[in-house]
Amino acid sequence: MAQTGLTRIGLTLGPLFFHWPADRLRNFYNRIADEAPVERVHVGEVVCGKRMPFSDPAWPEIIERLERGGKEVVLSTLAAPATVRERRAIGELCADGCLVEINDITALPARSGRPFVAGPFLNVYNEATAHFLMRHGAATICPPVELSLQTVGTIAAACPETEFEVFAFGRLPLALSGRCYHARLHGLHKDSCQFTCEQDPDGLAVDTLDDQPFLAINGVQTLSAQVHAVLADPADLVALGIRRLRLSPHGCDMVEVARTYRTLIEGRQDAEGARFLLSCLDLPGTLVDGYARGEAGSRAALPA
Amino acid sequence: MSGSLELVCPAGTPATLRAAVQAGADAVYCGFRDETNARNFPGLNFSPREMAEGIRFAHGQGARVLVAINTFARAGDTDPWRRAADTAAECGADAVIAADIAVLDHMACQHPRTRLHLSVQAAAATPEAIGFYAKAFGVRRVVLPRVLSVQEIAALNRAIDVETEAFVFGGLCVMIEGRCSLSSYAAGRSPNLNGVCSPPEMVGYDEDAGGTAARLAGFTIDRYEPGEPVGYPTLCKGRFKAGDKAGYLFEDPVSLNAGSMIVALKAAGVTALKIEGRQRGKGYVTEVVRAFRRAVDAVERGHDPAEIDGMLAALSEGGRQTAGAYRKIWR
Numbered sequence: 001m002a003q004t005g006l007t008r009i010g011l012t013l014g015p016l017f018f019h020w021p022a023d024r025l026r027n028f029y030n031r032i033a034d035e036a037p038v039e040r041v042h043v044g045e046v047v048c049g050k051r052m053p054f055s056d057p058a059w060p061e062i063i064e065r066l067e068r069g070g071k072e073v074v075l076s077t078l079a080a081p082a083t084v085r086e087r088r089a090i091g092e093l094c095a096d097g098c099l100v101e102i103n104d105i106t107a108l109p110a111r112s113g114r115p116f117v118a119g120p121f122l123n124v125y126n127e128a129t130a131h132f133l134m135r136h137g138a139a140t141i142c143p144p145v146e147l148s149l150q151t152v153g154t155i156a157a158a159c160p161e162t163e164f165e166v167f168a169f170g171r172l173p174l175a176l177s178g179r180c181y182h183a184r185l186h187g188l189h190k191d192s193c194q195f196t197c198e199q200d201p202d203g204l205a206v207d208t209l210d211d212q213p214f215l216a217i218n219g220v221q222t223l224s225a226q227v228h229a230v231l232a233d234p235a236d237l238v239a240l241g242i243r244r245l246r247l248s249p250h251g252c253d254m255v256e257v258a259r260t261y262r263t264l265i266e267g268r269q270d271a272e273g274a275r276f277l278l279s280c281l282d283l284p285g286t287l288v289d290g291y292a293r294g295e296a297g298s299r300a301a302l303p304a
Numbered sequence: 305m306s307g308s309l310e311l312v313c314p315a316g317t318p319a320t321l322r323a324a325v326q327a328g329a330d331a332v333y334c335g336f337r338d339e340t341n342a343r344n345f346p347g348l349n350f351s352p353r354e355m356a357e358g359i360r361f362a363h364g365q366g367a368r369v370l371v372a373i374n375t376f377a378r379a380g381d382t383d384p385w386r387r388a389a390d391t392a393a394e395c396g397a398d399a400v401i402a403a404d405i406a407v408l409d410h411m412a413c414q415h416p417r418t419r420l421h422l423s424v425q426a427a428a429a430t431p432e433a434i435g436f437y438a439k440a441f442g443v444r445r446v447v448l449p450r451v452l453s454v455q456e457i458a459a460l461n462r463a464i465d466v467e468t469e470a471f472v473f474g475g476l477c478v479m480i481e482g483r484c485s486l487s488s489y490a491a492g493r494s495p496n497l498n499g500v501c502s503p504p505e506m507v508g509y510d511e512d513a514g515g516t517a518a519r520l521a522g523f524t525i526d527r528y529e530p531g532e533p534v535g536y537p538t539l540c541k542g543r544f545k546a547g548d549k550a551g552y553l554f555e556d557p558v559s560l561n562a563g564s565m566i567v568a569l570k571a572a573g574v575t576a577l578k579i580e581g582r583q584r585g586k587g588y589v590t591e592v593v594r595a596f597r598r599a600v601d602a603v604e605r606g607h608d609p610a611e612i613d614g615m616l617a618a619l620s621e622g623g624r625q626t627a628g629a630y631r632k633i634w635r
Contacts, residue, residue: 079483080427080429080451080480080483081429081430082429082430082451082452082456087430087431087432090432091432104427104430104433105426105428105432105433105436105437106430106432106433106436107432108432108433108436109432109435109436109439110432121483123376123403123404123405123426123482123483123496125376125377125378125379125404125406125496125497126376126377126378126379126380126382126404126406127379127380127382128377128382128405128406128409128410129376129377129404129405129406132405132406132409133405144485144496145485146485146488146489146494146496146497147379151379151380152379154379154380155379155380158380172485172489174484174485174486174489175479175480175483175484175485175486175540176479176480176483176484177451177478177479177480177554178449178450178451178452178480178629178634178635179451179478179554179555179629179634179635180635181553181554183635184553185546185547185549185553189632189633189635190635191632191635204546204547205546206544206545206546206553207544207545207546208523208524208525208542208544208545209517209524209526209527209543209544209545209550210517210524210527211545212522212523212524214490214523214544215486215544217546217553222479222486222554224489290492291488291489295492296488296489296490296491296492296521297485297488297489297490298489298490298521298523
């Protein structure tokens with residue numbers, strides 16, 4: 001219940017899905033702390049536990065800097081933990097006093113009873129599941145990306161005590177695997193992957209044999225090639241019970257992305273204007289919003 | 305852990321259920337003819353009456369029936385899932401296989417005496433996750449995600465006190481099941497939303513100068529030279545381009561045959577072996593179940609893995625096979 005004003009929608013910077021070097025992480029979050037008009041920032045590795053030794057040392061300083069910049073920090077946890085080390089990392093983060101985001105049921109026993117964010121990798125498809133998680137401490141729920149705004153609204157209407165957030169900007173996280181596609185592409189095995197995913201700061205584009213942009217690979221994760229952008233009228237979002245929009249970090253100017261969404265939710269810019277501003281940025285794909293409308297996720301955004 | 309391996313076999317129709325039982329299945333799994341199960345294809349699955357009859361038949365032959373209610377209930381319309389769960393319990397199902405917390409919670413509250421199995425769609429792969437489902441809902445068995453190696457399964461079984469069931473044959477998802485939206489991204493319908501993947505009504509085969517393009521909702525999933533046999537455009541089994549390479553980026557068009565791993569899976573503490581294929585016909589199911597019955601019986605008599613593998617090699621249908629994630633090198 002961080003938002004008290006009924007018509008106010010918050011902006012969240014979601015967890016970074018990609019493997020960026022520690023220096024880039026620091027520079028990126030420093031700028032977010034100073035300039036991005038978002039209330040909440042997620043930090044931490046979500047996709048691949050093997051990357052954690054590289055980014056872990058950078059987080060404490062980043063968190064401090066974000067908090068000094070007035071941001072609420074959320075520690076995101078792994079979506080597909082497997083090893084003892086990954087499971088231990090989740091347990092430690094959940095035991096911490098900070099707000100955490102749970103992306104796999106593995107984290108629930110360690111966190112149950114204390115507030116958490118239910119991330120989009122948890123299968124919250126209906127109000128009964130949302131209620132269950134709420135009873136265990138879910139304070140914010142960001143449902144799976146394939147649900148329409150209308151469906152999120154249906155769940156939110158049944159759970160007025162919980163805050164609902166929708167994935168509103170970025171390549172869509174579509175699938176996770178036990179197999180690393182970056183390693184496979186480079187003829188390597190996951191256990192000796194050489195971290196080739198680091199070469200692709202927005203993931204590596206996957207085209208069809210007929211050169212249609214289609215997907216993107218990011219280690220064990222598969223994303224959309226296109227960039228999902230929910231650019232709805234803020235009054236409509238409020239009516240659906242949606243209280244936060246999540247912006248997923250990419251290599252483009254994320255401060256500008258956040259500013260664009262800010263002007264939209266404050267009514268200083270209409271959807272078409274916001275879409276135009278986004279399309280001027282160095283995006284990894286064209287804009288789509290089919291999921292938000294209950295259609296195939298790859299459907300191009302309709303002109304407002 | 306030391307009992308005989310249970311052979312769990314698919315039944316897409318009442319006729320296949322009878323065939324699987326007669327071919328030696330210890331248990332069959334099947335679902336209702338609606339969106340509550342993850343094989344929601346036209347012409348498949350059971351009406352409530354057929355389910356009751358199927359269960360009576362199986363019980364008469366000493367076999368069990370596991371009812372899959374393993375999709376995620378629709379927001380604002382969870383009644384069909386609750387009804388399916390109620391019907392399964394009333395029909396005397398030996399277990400309900402579920403993935404959605406809404407369904408698990410309903411079963412635990414309303415039908416605490418019916419066994420609950422955690423579907424592969426729940427993607428529970430750690431002792432913490434499995435322990436949570438066991439404690440919260442009384443889950444007695446977990447169908448393991450197809451991403452674990454045999455060594456990991458052994459370690460997992462040491463850390464949990466519920467049974468595990470492992471896929472050994474049939475279609476192979478390369479993505480973690482229950483956590484894949486590729487199909488709805490391309491074509492609007494997905495396993496979690498609708499119980500379907502790469503929906504047939506969105507498939508098209510287009511001929512041009514270069515041969516045949518197999519497309520899903522307009523996306524080219526694969527291309528074939530003139531005369532080359534054309535496959536079904538399952539999203540993750542297609543050929544794509546990335547970087548300077550083109551090929552089967554996610555997975556080759558292979559199917560799972562872990563026949564060579566049965567001995568190891570038993571040693572790893574697995575309770576039940578599962579055959580995929582509720583969309584398959586009576587003849588196929590009979591042949592596969594019969595072969596696995598012989599193989600499992602041979603395992604129980606102490607035959608070695610090479611012999612077991614040989615007994616199942618004939619099932620390849622000429623297609624390529626893999627032992628999947630059970631061998632670590634797959635990753």
